[in-house]
Amino acid sequence: MRIVIIGNSAASTAAIETIRAHDTESSITQLSRETHPLYSRCLISYYIAGKLDKNSLLFRGPDFHKKMDVKLNLGGCVSEVDPSCQKVGCTDGSTYPYDKLLISTGSSAKIPDTIPEGMRGVFVLRTFADAESIKRRIARVKSAVILGGGLVGMRAADALSRCGIKVHVIIGSDRILSRMIDYEAAQVVGKRVKENNIDIMTGADISEIMHKDGEVVGVKTNHSQVLDCEMLIVAKSVKANTELVQNTDIKVSWGIETNASMQTNYENIYAAGDVAETFDLAAEEYTVNALWTCAIQQGRVAGKNMAGKQAQYSGSVSMNSLNFWGIPLTSFGITTPKEESAYTILKESRPERNIYKKIVIGNNRIKGLILVGETANAGVLFSLIQNKIDVSPFTGELLDDRFNFGKVLQYGGNAVLDKYYRGQST
């Protein structure tokens, strides 16, 4: 069998490992438009900050593709997927016929119209190449502006401030990490962020880029404030890289539509990772959860099915874990429900210790949570979300720092004990 994989990050790596665990015969050809070998996208901000060197970004050994017997084609830009002829075409004219195809092309940054193309000093932070360009410029940067206060924006802010750069983060909404946490949590974390030479401007946007000789020198905000800067990083939002399938009848909405086997509407074409749209267990709707763990899990499911075995993806949950200068932060699922009255919301705040906890319960199930400052039992609570456990017998104990596996055992009984015996994490 001929397997072709487009993309070279979390989902494709997990798929390759899983395919090879079951099938050592099929040929695997992998096409990536990036020229760098396999690295962890989540670590590139650590590379900018100088915390990790280039080699530490590899999340599998340098001989991974050789060991997995994968023909890796780096820098080969795929231009066309043809489901009826079962082949993939590249810009250089080469074609790759497949029996099974995995599309794991990831996502990229959306660039607002106010940002002119090709201006020096303006960056996005998605790839190792982006991180390299940013790192090369850092020596001449005293002040930087980051547009967007989401995960990528805040990671960029963290990295640049560690390089001694004054950072301004311009955020459209009323808080940092608005898709992950609520206003109160953002205040706790935001305080620590500001202590680290990062200025946060909410309800703001860039109205004009100031430049000199094709280089950015500052930005003007919609509040007519002028910020001098030698660097601008655009991290406002991302979009799934679905361009490849635009002219096919592969179904796309937020991302490429997939079923529980990670198949698209073509049974021999799979999608996984940031490009794939999956069922969200907490929100109970189809969406793209462009997250590392989700990508790995989807890649594993796709890989197993591609190898002719059976695997089902139970669905994705938005999940994030961050460490802000010593304040741990974890969030899952729905953290700021639109209609609060439909949910029971548990909250606890101990600002003197930078602790804030919120648990959103709907229909006796945990739908989402935020843990700031104390995240030790995040995974225990996550297992309650994943397994859709009725939490009504112990709702009053969920916020307790001592809510741990012992409690789950107490209420879950022998079924939970069985997982303990067998070492089953799902």
Add this chain to the structure above:
Amino acid sequence: MKRVYCIIEKCLSCRSCEIACAVAHSESKALADAVKEHPLPKHRIHVESIGAEETPQTVRSIALQCRHCEDPLCAQACISGGISRNRETGEIINDPDRCVACWSCIMVCPFGVIVRYEDCHRAVKCDHCIDRGSPACVESCPTHALLFCEAEEAPIDNLAK
């Protein structure tokens, strides 16, 4: 593979295992010196009570550590590829040199047995005392509530008892 199993009926919640674990993972490997170390060594076994409402005489507890899962979620969540199975012994090992302290593993561990070691800026968990030869917690337990054995050999506790 062998795992550490706790016989709930026998656990007194004395936390001897926690101390033995911390000492086994200290620099000095001796209690008197370990307590003076900076940073303080951290234990990777955690005594958790099952049922807080009960009286001290009837309270039940479990000494819990990494289950070295068949299909570990922590390894899937790790953004640096630092958590993997030791192919010879089967243990799930987190490589301290690869840990970037993002706490993603803690986010997904359903047993809640991976902990932040802030002083060393990394996550730590049970490694079955691989360097030591056998788990220190098991040897330290005064009531022999801890066993290091295959799942089939572990006496099955019944929580309903």
